[in-house]
Amino acid sequence: MSTIAFLGLGNMGGPMAANLVRAGHDVRGFDPVPAAQERARDNGVTICPSGTEAASGADVVVTMFPNGAILLDSYQGGLIEAAPSALFIDSSTIDVAQARRAGELVRAAGGRFVDAPVSGGITGATQGTLTFMVGGDDEDLEAARPTLEAMGRTIVHCGVVGAGQAVKLCNNMVLGVTMIAVSEAFVLAESLGVSDDVFFDVASHATASCWALNSNCPVPGQVETSPANRGFAPPGFLGALMSKDLGLALSAIDQTGTDARMGRLAAELYRDYAAGEGAGRDFGGIIESIRERSGGQQ
Template identity: 45%
Template sequence: MKIAFVGLGNMGGGMAANLVKAGHHVRGFDLSEDALARAKEAGCETFTSVRDAVKDAEAVVSMLPNGAIVKSVYTSDVIGHTPHAATLIDCSTIDVATAREVADAAHAEGYKMVDAPVSGGIAAANGGTLTFMVGGEIHAFDAAKPVLEAMGKAVIHAGGAGAGQTAKICNNMLLAISMIGTAEAMKMAEKLGLDPQKFYEISSQSSGYCWSLNAYTPMPGVGVESPADNGYQGGFATGLMLKDLRLAMEAAETADASTPLGKRAREIYEKFAEENAGLDFSAIIKTL
């Protein structure tokens, strides 16, 4: 299949490479020459304009920084410039309203489109083990699923347009709250004289069991190997977690949803991100 891939950064580069490994002809675009060079090394054909990349494509996948860029790229360079039989797949994490607006614009021109944000971070993008939360009509989901399966371990239909974004921001709000709680408990146990490894062994097999503790332990040398064991490099950057928390709080306001812990998590990560935006979000334990 000819697949145009727009946005070949830390996440998109690995995702595009996995599409190549799956046997697809990937036509990549990015503003960064370095990103284009890495994509070319991975087997992608590269282009210096979106319109050239999407020409003759059977599917378009995008991984872009924010909703304004997604809207601009799709309304200016994808919709109307891609064959109408193509399936449009936006894997960016953006606000729900923009995801629905772009989907409506695509549908009005006869395209199938889904929002398909991901969970898993850079390692999962490189390893092809992402989880995709997909919003869109069922026929669009069915068309997008084979493409997404080449890049992930799970592809889940969340509902109509924007549902993927809703799932993503709610999930990451929960993750941020959980990580802060995990970090607090681990540091408190340590300060009370309990060996952190013993705390991990106990809590990870009792009611404290959670992903932040069991699969992504935030303390170096304790529990499973994680970004904490690499100076909090790699993984999921604090700046990206803050972006998702801000999106979650914007959505909560529009929906009149009460999210006191989500709000507090955003405040904590806003302060931490002032000097640590590039560190993995589990580095929040350093503040305790």
């Protein structure tokens, strides 16, 4: 089994690191948040005083950071030098250009790199059922596969370095747009006198069927595991994260000149949602903002 450094032990990284421990790997971790350190320690992760110490001599270095700036700062701040020949796996969600730059830095030092953002949320991270969207060389993907298989169920090779991030941003743009569409449809149905139960029963078995409706339904009482049943309180895919991901998608839209008006509008709506209490609530809570703008109909 491998010696793995895992940096970023929060709501996603903590369970992912725990699954690596359960798979028999020697996992050394770091996170600046004491509570995250304690949870990871309880799950068998050896906590180190810094990321560079965790990475020193590691075979694999996995990062799960809030943004690309932190990733590049860590790479340029001694992390790569701590394990110059290691395989670096970044599972953060960052800009495509940042992922490519990270790969360049690692390869220049003699190491290997894949970008491997995830889909599946906290539940998938805990249960080890994540989907990994991987960008990198064939050989590097195969080297990363045993590590990824300990944390996820589906591994998709998307192309060269940066392609994993590209697919993740496109996927989450679809998710953001569809959640808004589902929420607007519920509010419209309510305004027309149709009950949530009736609309869900029809839409979930008809052409409106989608993940946002069937797994993360924004109205309570329809899907047992939906955050709507607990007032959109965490855990879940927080509005701040959706806003961040759509912001990255918007940047890619602008860079490529893509005519993506729905994606652009979704980024604007989630930016407004995350500017308030929505930042710390599930992204499905945007239905409440739609209700308020519609006159508050229930």
